[in-house]
Amino acid sequence: MATLSTETNTFSPVPTGLRNYEDYYLRHGTATRDPPNLMTEALHVWRARGEALDWKITESLSAIAEPAGLTTRAAYAALKDEIVRDLKAAGPVDVVLLQLHGAMVAQGCDDCEADVVAAVRVICPDATIGVALDCHCHLTEPLIATADLVVCFKEYPHDDASERAEELFELARRSQRGEVTPVMALFDCRMVSLFLTKQGPMVDFVAKMKATEKEPGVLSVSLGHGFPWADLPETGARMLVVADSDKALAEETANRLGGAFFDLRHQLVPEYPDLQAGLDRALAASSGPVVLADMSDNSGAGAPGDAVHVLRELLARGVTNVASGLYWDPMTVRQCKDAGEGADIQVRLGGKTEPASGQPLDVSGRIMRIIPGLGQHLGAGLEPLGTMVWLKMPGDIDVVVNDLRTQVYHPEAFEQLGIRLAGKRLVVVKSLFHFFGPFSVIASEVVFCATPGRVNPYTGLIPFTRRDMNFWPRVDDPFA
Ligand SMILES: [Zn+2]
Structure with a gap:
């Protein structure tokens, strides 16, 4: 298990070097000896759950940088290589659990999360790979094609990191034992904004996601809110559904919930005074x-x-x-x-x-x-x-x-x-x-x-060059 977390604002000229990780939080396999922070809570949960089951645990890197511009090529290589090296040294593994942010961009790599998971997959092709993400992530097709399980925080402000870590652990455990076969599907909501979940209609929407997880065949539901200030083709909100063996069910459910979220759009973002x-x-x-x-x-x-x-x-x-x-x-x-x-x-x-x-x-x-x-x-x-x-x-x-x-x-x-x-x-x-x-x-x-x-916060004004401009709130109905 490992943590690698930063949220890259590709519009910022400020480089994110290794020093930025050292300044904020950097541990080499010892994060669970410290009190938890938001992005290491999961490691604490996974260690406790794994030890209770007598699993042998290898804890690798925990690296967190305060968001700024692109992570430098050298810093990214060093951080990724440490995870790869520790994983190789661990010998054969059954389960790999990663707490990643989901919006990390490095020089030469637009999708660091998918890249890290792909590197893990090469080393252990048959392991169950579970990824926990901040909901301000870019949920990309390469990521869900490479990981077995992806689960995002449901709450913003984030107060459910431990809950989501429990959920991911349990799904990974059942998957590894062959009790479930997770398949994932995404729905692109074509929305770029910030969505508070503690007030207004998002409270009910989070409850609706949780209720959907109790439907037959549905294992997990996440809304990737997206991280607006990233000039990438995939920037924006996406609904993710993990179903048991049933790809069509995952797709239908993601479309249904993603559509319901889109229908709420006019109620989700208040007017902010200048x-x-x-x-x-x-x-x-x-x-x-x-x-x-x-x-x-x-x-x-x-x-x-x-x-x-x-x-x-x-x-x-x-x-x-x-x-x-x-x-x-x-x-x-x-x-x-x-x-x-x-x-x-x-x-x-x-x-x-x-x-x-x-x-x-x-x-x-x-x-x-x-x-x-x-x-x-x-x-x-x-x-x-x-x-x-x-x-x-x-x-x-x-x-x-x-x-x-x-x-x-x-x-x-x-x-x-x-x-x-x-x-x-x-x-x-x-x-x-x-x-x-x-x-x-x-x-x-x-x-x-x-x-x-x-x-x-007026995300309709973000000067994207790499994502299309067909998104709400820039366009009222991007599906029309
Ligand atoms: Zn966040």
């Missing part, structure tokens, strides 16, 4: 804290994470009593460490990584705290935060700067430093949706804002 309208709305609230999502600078989707468009506008408007983070700015962190806690400093904040970052902002403030090595929760898992600096600017504007690119998942990203969010008028988080659950507990209101940036 920066000016979003701030107007946030600042009109009578009580705080209002949480405003700087959606388009979500590093979790490959944005730089150092854009200062929102902060610049807040300063221009003279807004006070704000908390904002996380600004990925290792140079500023370095300068703050040099100056030390308690010092007053002037820094050139953000705006450094790529064109979507905009121009840097010259600000001054007091360094309140510097803390390395903390984490923030994403569901049950703990994600790293790097070294964080709390910079207090005039007007009670508390900015959190760090040296590890990551989005905001949890109020812990502020509160562990000592910033009390409950007393704030406005909290600005760089994230699309993952922050929503934990922050909705403390927020008087949440404003999702289509800020300027690399991952603007």
Whole structure:
């Protein structure tokens, strides 16, 4: 078993090298000795289930990089080779289970998941190969033709990694014993967007997928939401059905559910205000804290994470009593460490990584705290935060700067430093949706804002060159 995970924003010029995996999470066969994170939860589940059955387990690589541009050729070769080498060294195997993201693109390889599975298949042609994916994946024909089983997260925000890992383990176990013969089919929904499952009609749709899994002959149902900011022919939502021996049943069921999902499209995506309208709305609230999502600078989707468009506008408007983070700015962190806690400093904040970052902002403030090595929760898992600096600017504007690119998942990203969010008028988080659950507990209101940036949520505007433009929401009915 192994984990290899990143979500490649092919529009980002920022390379994803081996260093990016080392910075975020890289273990060579030892991930299950650490507390789980989102993409290693599955390995914990599989180890526990396998050991309970007295299976001999070989744990290989766990490599996770915060999304950015293409993984470099050298990094991909090194990561893939490690999995291949460990698998060869393990001797004959019956089951291979992989937690992959499903939207990894490397230099020279558009479909890293299918490529990894194909390499595994060459080594063990008769093994049962099961693949767990994030739902923000590209479900491609080569992948489902090569793997025996593919199962995606059903929930966004993702809180069902362990559940899906259990499901995949059980299906792989039954398949390996000859109790079931999985066959898979895809339906292309011709939709490119983001679909929250915790509210609105997606709640019922997830329930419908689960109910379908109880129908005779159906083993598993997944909706691959797709990852919008990838210029690939297959980008977009696809319905995946795994049936027992019955390809026609898999196809019919995928078509039926995919069609039902398509029919919901006008109810699935809200209108997002732009920066000016979003701030107007946030600042009109009578009580705080209002949480405003700087959606388009979500590093979790490959944005730089150092854009200062929102902060610049807040300063221009003279807004006070704000908390904002996380600004990925290792140079500023370095300068703050040099100056030390308690010092007053002037820094050139953000705006450094790529064109979507905009121009840097010259600000001054007091360094309140510097803390390395903390984490923030994403569901049950703990994600790293790097070294964080709390910079207090005039007007009670508390900015959190760090040296590890990551989005905001949890109020812990502020509160562990000592910033009390409950007393704030406005909290600005760089994230699309993952922050929503934990922050909705403390927020008087949440404003999702289509800020300027690399991952603007209006997906109809993405300048694809390699996928056709016949998709919703660019076209209202791409099946017409
Ligand atoms: Zn995802």
